[in-house]
Amino acid sequence: xxxxxxxxxxxxxxxxxxxxxxxxxxxxxxxxxxxxxxxxxxxxxxxxxxxxxxxxxxxxxxxxxxxxxxxxxxxxxxxxxxxxxxxxxxxxxxxxxxxxxxxxxxxxxxxxxxxxxxxxxxxxxxxxxxxxxxxxxxxxxxxxxxxxxxxxxxxxxxxxxxxxxxxxxxxxxxxxxxxxxxxxxxxxxxxxxxxxxxxxxxxxxxxxxxxxxxxxxxxxxxxxxxxxxxxxxxxxxxxxxxxxxxxxxxxxxxxxxxxxxxxxxxxxxxxxxxxxxxxxxxxxxxxxxxxxxxxxxxxxxxxxxxxxxxxxxxxxxxxxxxxxxxxxxxxxxxxxxx
Numbered sequence: 001x002x003x004x005x006x007x008x009x010x011x012x013x014x015x016x017x018x019x020x021x022x023x024x025x026x027x028x029x030x031x032x033x034x035x036x037x038x039x040x041x042x043x044x045x046x047x048x049x050x051x052x053x054x055x056x057x058x059x060x061x062x063x064x065x066x067x068x069x070x071x072x073x074x075x076x077x078x079x080x081x082x083x084x085x086x087x088x089x090x091x092x093x094x095x096x097x098x099x100x101x102x103x104x105x106x107x108x109x110x111x112x113x114x115x116x117x118x119x120x121x122x123x124x125x126x127x128x129x130x131x132x133x134x135x136x137x138x139x140x141x142x143x144x145x146x147x148x149x150x151x152x153x154x155x156x157x158x159x160x161x162x163x164x165x166x167x168x169x170x171x172x173x174x175x176x177x178x179x180x181x182x183x184x185x186x187x188x189x190x191x192x193x194x195x196x197x198x199x200x201x202x203x204x205x206x207x208x209x210x211x212x213x214x215x216x217x218x219x220x221x222x223x224x225x226x227x228x229x230x231x232x233x234x235x236x237x238x239x240x241x242x243x244x245x246x247x248x249x250x251x252x253x254x255x256x257x258x259x260x261x262x263x264x265x266x267x268x269x270x271x272x273x274x275x276x277x278x279x280x281x282x283x284x285x286x287x288x289x290x291x292x293x294x295x296x297x298x299x300x301x302x303x304x305x306x307x308x309x310x311x312x313x314x315x316x317x318x319x320x321x322x323x324x325x326x327x328x329x330x331x332x333x334x335x336x337x338x
Contacts, residue, residue, distance in 0.1 A: 019079045019093035026080075032301075036078040036178040043073060044180040047132025048187035051143045053180040055150040062153065062168055062176075069173020077171075078178040083189045088179060092171040094162060100175050103157040106195035111147050119201050126202055132187070149194055186294040266313065268302035274320060275300075278327045288331045289315045 023033050044050045056062055072078070072092065080091040090100040118141045123129050134142075142149045160172050183190055191198040275285040275296070282300075286293045291312060299306055308316070319327065 016076055016093070019077070019097070022093075022097055023079050023091075032082075033080050034082055035076070036073060036081050036181050037076065038074050038181060041074060043070065043177050044184050046184045046187065047134070047139070048190060049180040049182075049184035051132075051139075052150060052183050052190070053177060055143065055145065055148075056176055056180075058145055059153050062173070065166060065168040065170060065173045066177070068170035069175075069177050072170055072174035073177040073181065078174050081175060081178045081182060083179065083182060083193055085192055085195055088175065088193070090175040090178065092160075092174055094171055098160055098162040098171045100172060101159040102172070102175065103159075104151050104193055105155040107149065112196050112200075114147060115141055115149070116200055123201055126199070129198065129201060149190060149196075151194070186292065188292065188294060266306045266308055266316070267304070268300045268306065271296070271299045271306075271316070274316070278322075278324050280327070280331075284331060288327060289319060291315070 023035070027033055044053050057066060072094075077093050078090060079093055079097070080089075082089045086104050086106060088100070088102040088104070090102075092098050092100060119138050122135055122138050128134060132139075146152070158168060158172050160169050162169055162171055164170070188198060275282070278285065278288075280288065282293045282296045286296045289296070289312070295312075322330065
């Protein structure tokens with residue numbers, strides 16, 4: 001059958017059904033599928049997500065193709081989007097499934113050193129950085145078109161296996177916008193993507209306590225906690241799970257500490273059970289522990305024992321001693337201080 005150069009029209013509903021079926025098949029093969037889901041017409045809501053999208057729209061190279069990308073990402077066509085260091089891999093549903101590969105060059109050391117120099121002493125805490133609660137001066141530095149954290153077109157290599165001849169097809173444009181939506185959820189991925197260490201933007205020795213006007217102080221966060229909060233922990237598993245020693249005199253599911261309380265098992269399954277015990281979402285549970293949602297997600301997907309920093313380990317142990325009611329009261333107390 002001839003299409004005279006055009007494929008037959010496929011409705012959005014049909015595309016979504018086809019995409020859902022294809023993604024389910026990939027999940028059965030063990031693939032971790034990370035779709036982009038947009039609620040409403042606004043693609044990005046946070047500073048980092050908006051800054052990424054605004055940055056893209058400043059370049060004339062992308063101007064003609066970006067509008068189609070907005071339509072695609074809004075209607076759920078980006079079935080999968082994964083960000084790693086220097087690379088974005090994605091799957092987009094069009095007339096069929098198309099596979100996307102985007103390479104991003106590492107931020108030049110010269111640029112990174114200049115960003116650190118200009119931001120020195122101007123970012124009060126890692127939470128401010130994570131939430132985008134920055135001064136206009138710092139925002140201008142990190143979002144600078146030429147020398148900031150966001151890549152320019154010359155630093156971006158695009159590849160889509162669709163038949164569109166354009167350098168930036170609508171599928172690639174949808175993925176570029178999808179990155180902005182993903183940064184809403186996990187802004188730390190921007191630093192990972194550009195190959196830089198986010199903790200270097202926070203001066204060593206800065207008081208990380210969240211002191212409010214009422215004089216109430218939340219737990220301090222030292223430099224070792226920074227990576228945990230941002231969730232980029234490359235060593236959350238070990239090659240062979242650690243054996244939990246069980247006292248011979250008593251049969252218990254976990255070792256007994258000197259205080260007589262059971263030690264908290266450091267496994268992804270235990271983290272899932274604890275969160276479900278409190279009936280909390282990943283976001284709520286991450287706020288309770290003082291880490292990012294991305295960190296919680298990383299912990300929960302691990303099959304073996306977790307390698308945790310001391311602060312994270314202590315936070316989990318403390319949470320395990322709480323009842324559901326106590327956990328929610330503690331979370332509400334934290335929220336009231338924000």
